[in-house]
Amino acid sequence: xxxxxxxxxxxxxxxxxxxxxxxxxxxxxxxxxxxxxxxxxxxxxxxxxxxxxxxxxxxxxxxxxxxxxxxxxxxxxxxxxxxxxxxxxxxxxxxxxxxxxxxxxxxxxxxxxxxxxxxxxxxxxxxxxxxxxxxxxxxxxxxxxxxxxxxxxxxxxxxxxxxxxxxxxxxxxxxxxxxxxxxxxxxxxxxxxxxxxxxxxxxxxxxxxxxxxxxxxxxxxxxxxxxxxxxxxxxxxxxxxxxxxxxxxxxxxxxxxxxxxxxxxxxxxxxxxxxxxxxxxxxxxxxxxxxxxxxxxxxxxxxxxxxxxxxxxxxxxxxxxxxxxxxxxxxxxxxxxxxxxxxxxxxxxxxxxxxxx
Numbered sequence: 001x002x003x004x005x006x007x008x009x010x011x012x013x014x015x016x017x018x019x020x021x022x023x024x025x026x027x028x029x030x031x032x033x034x035x036x037x038x039x040x041x042x043x044x045x046x047x048x049x050x051x052x053x054x055x056x057x058x059x060x061x062x063x064x065x066x067x068x069x070x071x072x073x074x075x076x077x078x079x080x081x082x083x084x085x086x087x088x089x090x091x092x093x094x095x096x097x098x099x100x101x102x103x104x105x106x107x108x109x110x111x112x113x114x115x116x117x118x119x120x121x122x123x124x125x126x127x128x129x130x131x132x133x134x135x136x137x138x139x140x141x142x143x144x145x146x147x148x149x150x151x152x153x154x155x156x157x158x159x160x161x162x163x164x165x166x167x168x169x170x171x172x173x174x175x176x177x178x179x180x181x182x183x184x185x186x187x188x189x190x191x192x193x194x195x196x197x198x199x200x201x202x203x204x205x206x207x208x209x210x211x212x213x214x215x216x217x218x219x220x221x222x223x224x225x226x227x228x229x230x231x232x233x234x235x236x237x238x239x240x241x242x243x244x245x246x247x248x249x250x251x252x253x254x255x256x257x258x259x260x261x262x263x264x265x266x267x268x269x270x271x272x273x274x275x276x277x278x279x280x281x282x283x284x285x286x287x288x289x290x291x292x293x294x295x296x297x298x299x300x301x302x303x304x305x306x307x308x309x310x311x312x313x314x315x316x317x318x319x320x321x322x323x324x325x326x327x328x329x330x331x332x333x334x335x336x337x338x339x340x341x342x343x344x345x346x347x348x349x350x351x352x353x354x355x356x357x
Contacts, residue, residue, distance in 0.1 A: 009057040017061030030088040077161040087166045097251040098169040099199035142237040153184040188214040208245035215239040
């Protein structure tokens with residue numbers, strides 16, 4: 001069928017609605033930490049407008065636009081969005097590890113000097129006769145990175161203002177926003193820096209992405225991370241959550257761990273505790289407005305009701321009113337939307353209480 005022969009609603013969906021759906025689906029796959037029950041509930045509220053089939057294509061387009069707007073609202077700095085998408089695509093993560101970056105060489109040399117001054121011994125001369133010796137040696141670098149040179153900061157703080165920002169090496173070295181001499185990032189930046197330094201030193205270092213956390217894995221020359229035995233022999237640095245990895249990557253390849261099928265990782269993402277957390281908790285807690293928590297409870301619920309009501313009405317407006325008794329129909333639609341918004345908002349608020357406790 002010729003595109004020109006399609007009706008207006010179909011054209012609108014193909015040109016606007018479908019691309020938005022594809023974008024959101026792909027980005028949620030490559031950036032799974034954006035998935036939360038609160039976000040899915042908002043999607044459910046918007047999708048409630050699809051219950052009626054009349055002009056369903058236009059309704060679907062409006063739902064897609066609503067979800068996209070809400071999704072983009074979750075990001076404090078949209079200027080980072082294109083680069084973050086690129087870094088999560090195939091081979092994108094691998095380029096984050098830069099052992100040949102001049103700043104990594106300088107960082108390594110500074111660590112060598114620090115180690116000599118602190119322990120009165122050269123790092124290169126430390127024994128690696130056993131796994132325990134090697135682990136103790138690597139833990140000194142881990143300590144230097146995490147405690148001496150860096151401080152843990154959330155990505156939503158300066159300088160990124162972005163949720164779950166994956167940094168480059170150059171961005172890490174430019175991250176001292178408060179000028180206290182320490183680099184700033186969360187677990188992914190700390191791990192990317194640690195792994196890059198270890199690769200520069202000649203170690204077989206990989207970055208492990210686990211349940212909302214990153215840590216470093218180091219393999220001996222005789223251990224193959226592609227095989228179960230070799231993978232299980234890895235030395236783990238900064239594995240504070242003690243969780244199995246979803247994927248591991250170095251500067252050349254990305255692999256799924258041989259000990260963990262992909263479907264188990266997907267199941268854990270949708271059933272884990274973090275799934276029930278909300279990226280809007282700071283708003284509902286009232287800390288952004290310096291409002292007491294108990295006072296914020298009714299205010300939060302009121303906002304949820306209004307938000308869901310507006311979304312439902314926005315989608316429902318795509319249906320033309322042809323009845324003679326237009327006032328009665330509008331009144332019925334208004335009452336139905338209000339009841340639905342009250343029920344869905346109550347569900348969202350209960351989920352918020354669960355996640356907050």
